[in-house]
Amino acid sequence: MGMESVAAETSFADPNAAEEAFYRAFRDGDIETMRAVWSTTADVVCVHPAHTALTGYAEVMASWESILATTEGFDIRFLCRHEIGEGALVVHVGVEEITSADGNRVTVPATNAYRRTPDGWQLFLHHASPVQVEAEAGPLH
Amino acid sequence: MGMESVAAETSFADPNAAEEAFYRAFRDGDIETMRAVWSTTADVVCVHPAHTALTGYAEVMASWESILATTEGFDIRFLCRHEIGEGALVVHVGVEEITSADGNRVTVPATNAYRRTPDGWQLFLHHASPVQVEAEAGPLH
Numbered sequence: 001m002g003m004e005s006v007a008a009e010t011s012f013a014d015p016n017a018a019e020e021a022f023y024r025a026f027r028d029g030d031i032e033t034m035r036a037v038w039s040t041t042a043d044v045v046c047v048h049p050a051h052t053a054l055t056g057y058a059e060v061m062a063s064w065e066s067i068l069a070t071t072e073g074f075d076i077r078f079l080c081r082h083e084i085g086e087g088a089l090v091v092h093v094g095v096e097e098i099t100s101a102d103g104n105r106v107t108v109p110a111t112n113a114y115r116r117t118p119d120g121w122q123l124f125l126h127h128a129s130p131v132q133v134e135a136e137a138g139p140l141h
Numbered sequence: 142m143g144m145e146s147v148a149a150e151t152s153f154a155d156p157n158a159a160e161e162a163f164y165r166a167f168r169d170g171d172i173e174t175m176r177a178v179w180s181t182t183a184d185v186v187c188v189h190p191a192h193t194a195l196t197g198y199a200e201v202m203a204s205w206e207s208i209l210a211t212t213e214g215f216d217i218r219f220l221c222r223h224e225i226g227e228g229a230l231v232v233h234v235g236v237e238e239i240t241s242a243d244g245n246r247v248t249v250p251a252t253n254a255y256r257r258t259p260d261g262w263q264l265f266l267h268h269a270s271p272v273q274v275e276a277e278a279g280p281l282h
Contacts, residue, residue, distance in 0.1 A: 050272065052272060082196065089226070113232055131192070
């Protein structure tokens, strides 16, 4: 199709579009799309599994640069189980299905929250947990 | 005064009041207050550290009955680092400081989300993660 490059998607019409782009960027190691998905404000929060919370666009993006540079050959899909929305704010709770290059699959509970801005819907909270045991298998807290 | 018992608080004027009651119920093993804090709907979600998500009021309350019956002598406080709100929906992201009976302290990232109902503000999402490593100490995802 000629010399034109395909521009990264930078604006998302609804939370689902932003979520799709987030996980696609994660799978594909696409830092440009990852940058576009997140709100650029100081109040964004990202909790990677088994880690303390990272806050602010710069700190969160530094973590994604590190992650996207070192992970490959895996698949990740988000199954949204619950959507709770109110005006310009939507919270998704569900599980990430992660399949490693050698075919092992794990599921990870995750909460993603989006808000509507003049530039479209943006992610401002990603909270992913490690899963070590099933719900009935151990102490709950 | 006299013979009247102190009625459990069952309605909360703002998200902070609901959050205060949630952690007080947790500390004190007070299942009645815990029941009052949560939205009674089918779409509530609770992710205990290292567990898969529990959904629906009945399932979530069963988990709290189990937890409150077996934990004691500890302290738990929530430090809200970020509040993102929109109309009748408010998301709090922060850390729980948990001090065990023998004085060990751990911090746990947590997301709590509240909505305003005709019966006051109610908790509908609690997502708490285990922390195993510091942010810079290992692979992030």
